[in-house]
Amino acid sequence: MQGVRRRWGVRRKTTAAAALLMIVVLVLSGVLLLEVLKRNIVSTAHDQAVTSQQQVLSRLVDEQGPPDDRVIYVWSRADPADLLRAVGQPGVLVQLTDQEGSVVASSPPMAGDIDLNSPVLTPGDTFESRSDNNSLLRIPNDFVYVSEGIVVNGEPHTLVVAVPVNLQTSSLTVVAIFVLAVGPLLVLLGALTMWWLTGRSLRPVRRITDQVRTIGGANLDERVDVPPTRDEIAQLASTMNAMLDRLQASDQAQRRFVADASHELRSPLATLSATLDVARNDPSGQTWQELSPMLVSQSQRMGQLVQDLLTLARADDAGLDMRVADTDMDEVVSEEIARIKPALRQELTVYIEPVRLRADGSKLQQVVRNLLSNAGRHAESLIEVRLSTAAKSAVLTVINDGDTIAPEDQEKVFERFVRLDASRARDTGGSGLGLAISREIVRAHGGSIAVDQDSHGRCRFTVTLPLPRDAS
Incomplete structure (x- = not known):
């Protein structure tokens, strides 16, 4: 039953x-x-x-x-x-x-x-x-x-x-007999009325169901009809259309990512394949020595892309594997600045205060690396890095004087598979995964990451991480 x-x-x-x-x-x-x-x-x-x-x-x-x-x-x-x-x-x-x-x-x-x-x-x-x-x-x-x-x-x-x-x-x-006789008739009449009213009320739901059933991957641009009434059915139709909007956007993002990832992998693979062919045809072995830096660079690029994909897959599956310990955030930032500074053509300004966190230092190092790499690709002449504490939080800001991000794209820039720049050149564009990975890492630490403009109209990325409860 x-x-x-x-x-x-x-x-x-x-x-x-x-x-x-x-x-x-x-x-x-x-x-x-x-x-x-x-x-x-x-x-x-x-x-x-x-x-x-x-x-x-x-x-x-x-x-x-x-x-x-x-x-x-x-x-x-x-x-x-x-x-x-x-x-x-x-x-x-x-x-x-x-x-x-x-x-x-x-x-x-x-x-x-x-x-x-x-x-x-x-x-x-x-x-x-x-x-x-x-x-x-x-x-x-x-x-x-x-x-x-x-x-x-x-x-x-x-x-x-x-x-x-x-x-x-x-x-x-007589009254008792009347109640016993008329009562079942009233119940039957009420049930029939409710059956009819419910069927009439659910008719738009069935229509929405039929429309959604016909929508698949090939026609995600179709939408269900929203009735003119301002009731729950209209809300359901609007919610369904909003969900289809998200599905379509996700599908487009994934399609873009497949194209981008294919390009990112195809380029180093083509370079590796051509280089290996050239080196193989040189019996002296001199070509191996000349082309080995290029082989190492392209293999590292492929490895980094695969590692990024694996990091996001783990975050979706069971969450990031965090190894939390006492971490000096100022040392993490300083090490990454020392690593990237020789490769920067822009002026680099640094303001760092001593900050200790309970965090996974290697993953925060990846966040700093992603932000500095992003700033290095887009800055015109200046990159500014600040680390300080405020309101029981550690605040890391990375500012560059390159193009700012439009308000409608400030949340989208952290989504996976998203690249706001249309360039496909490997030297000017990333895979569109670095900021998405950074957001997953920061969220795993109980913090937040955002992008906006500072008082001088420059692009500013801000990472906020909670300080330990016993921090003074």
Whole structure:
């Protein structure tokens, strides 16, 4: 049964939930209605019985005991039957029973044959049949009565005053039958209405589903129709189109990357292949010595590209393999500056403060290397590197006076497979992976990396890393 419910669609589940809710509401409202009607019938009849009893006693009472004695005494030379006929009330049954429960007089006379099931009371005691009708949904008896023990001509008797409620009870039964008969029809009507409304509401969803089903890798530029309504369906369609936008952008980026990576790998492979052919045809071996630097350079370039791809693959799979230890960030930056400085043609300005972090030094070294290499490719004449602390964070900034990055591209530049420059020259363009790898490394350290412009309008990359909690 649970497996069947799991296979139910939204339409069936909604209809079943609505039907169940209606059943609960109808049952509770029906029980409440019947109970209120029953209690109203019993209460009204009881009030009438009490009033009639007081009127009957007021006519019968001849003598009453002391103030602290509630016993009522009746003295009369008339026959008890004549006495009750004289004090009887229309629409009310009055019975006088002896200590054995036998009716000795009644009004009207035919009421003597009716068994009210009233208990025998000692003088001064009272009883109300209303207490027998307090159970939930219990149908009242044909009579609601009040009784009291009195003394008539020196003999203890029980005076019972009853009000018939059989007509009201019949009406209550009719209402109960009506609720039981009409309730299922209302549930069925409500379920059918909910089924129709849900189907009508889900029609745009089915249309969106059909449209999305036809969209594949060959037609990612297609979009689903957004209905003019400003409801959840319109939001779903807009969200679906936004997802398709992201998929299309990702597909285009991956296609660009495949082309870029193919070019990056093809160029060194072609160079290596040609160089090896030339060296192989030289029996003297002199060519090997002349071309070996080129072979080493191209193989290193290929190895770096493969290493970058493996780093991103590990980040996607199980996260970067971090070897955290106490790291002097100023030494990391200084080592990378010393390594790259001889190859730079631009002026390099450095401002470094001592900073110690709990980090993976080798991976932060890769971040600094990527940022400095990026600055070296784009700077015109100046590169500025700053390392300082601020607000419990270490802040590394790399500034260059080359072309700035447009605001709409400042987040895109850190995406994988993205190269904002269209150049495919190996000496001026990278593989588009360095900044993406840097962002993964910085995020793994709980930090952030961003690009903007400084106050002089120069391109600025900012890396923020958290300091240890015990740092002063």
